[in-house]
Amino acid sequence: MSQAARTHAEAMFLAKQLSHRFDGEPSLPQRLAAATRTQLDQEGENVAFDFDAAAAQQHLMLSPPHRSNLLNPAYNVVGLGAVRNGDRLYIVQDFGHALPSYSAAQVKELIAAAVVRTRRQANQPALARRDLPEADDAACSMAQADKLSTSPVHQLAQRYTVLSYTSLHPEALPENAGHVLSGQNLRSFSVGACYARTETYPTGVYWVVLLLD
Numbered sequence: 001m002s003q004a005a006r007t008h009a010e011a012m013f014l015a016k017q018l019s020h021r022f023d024g025e026p027s028l029p030q031r032l033a034a035a036t037r038t039q040l041d042q043e044g045e046n047v048a049f050d051f052d053a054a055a056a057q058q059h060l061m062l063s064p065p066h067r068s069n070l071l072n073p074a075y076n077v078v079g080l081g082a083v084r085n086g087d088r089l090y091i092v093q094d095f096g097h098a099l100p101s102y103s104a105a106q107v108k109e110l111i112a113a114a115v116v117r118t119r120r121q122a123n124q125p126a127l128a129r130r131d132l133p134e135a136d137d138a139a140c141s142m143a144q145a146d147k148l149s150t151s152p153v154h155q156l157a158q159r160y161t162v163l164s165y166t167s168l169h170p171e172a173l174p175e176n177a178g179h180v181l182s183g184q185n186l187r188s189f190s191v192g193a194c195y196a197r198t199e200t201y202p203t204g205v206y207w208v209v210l211l212l213d
Contacts, residue, residue: 001032001035001038001078001079001096002038002079002080002081003079004031004034004035004079004081005079005080005093005094006082006083006092007031007081008025008031009081009092009096010081010090010179011025011080012047012083012092012189016085018047018090019047020045020047023143028045028147029043030202031094032096032195033202033203034082038096039098039101039203039204040076040096040097040099040203041203042096043095043096044075045093045094045095045127046066046092046095048060048066048086048089048090049089049090050089051088052089053082053089055090056089060189064184069093069095070109072095075096075097076096076097076098077095077096077097079092080091080092080093080094082093085119099168099169102170102195103143104193104194107170107193108191110170111170111173111191111210112191112212114171114172114173115173118173118178118182119181119182120158121178122166122178122181122182124181124182128187128189128203129188129190129191130189130190131191132211134152134156134192135190135209135210137192137195138150138152138153138156138164138209139190139193139207139208139209140194142209143198143207144166146199146200146201148164148166153209156209156211159213160213161183161186161212162174162211164207164208165208165210166201166204166206166207167205170208173210177210181212184188184213186213188212188213189193189211189212189213190211191208191209191210192210192211193207193208193209
């Protein structure tokens with residue numbers, strides 16, 4: 001993230017002006033995604049032009065939106081960049097909220113546990129869990145297409161009740177899952193998951209297919 005901040009500070013130095021995005025420059029999420037493998041679900045940025053770091057920090061704290069970024073309790077990682085221009089500095093602070101890094105297997109376990117909790121809360125019997133390779137294939141087809149509606153998902157919908165969604169927090173099911181999972185005729189479930197960075201989700205997201213029958 002510091003490399004991303006440094007690169008943007010150099011862009012401001014070359015342009016001799018402050019900006020969060022220059023013509024032809026990627027967006028902040030895209031810049032951070034290119035510089036780090038850290039998965040983020042929130043990003044923010046401060047830019048400044050001042051005599052030194054201490055003066056810049058003081059002036060940023062006097063600006064409500066910049067102060068809000070600096071004191072945002074959700075942010076847990078930061079990247080810093082500074083480029084000198086004579087007696088002044090171009091300064092960039094890139095903030096983010098970094099998420100835990102899970103393997104596909106861990107993601108599926110978290111989702112399965114959420115299914116179990118939801119069935120219990122609905123006072124319904126537990127569902128048998130099946131690991132179907134086609135669930136993973138369908139999830140990865142969504143990731144590759146950067147959309148939820150794909151041919152493999154449609155094919156599975158002919159045989160199963162399908163919940164397809166993206167998630168940054170695999171321990172939580174989508175809002176409509178509770179109603180679907182409370183069905184009395186359900187007997188089993190299978191989870192497919194695939195992590196990918198796409199144009200829609202430059203810093204990454206889990207693509208999930210939940211099959212119910």
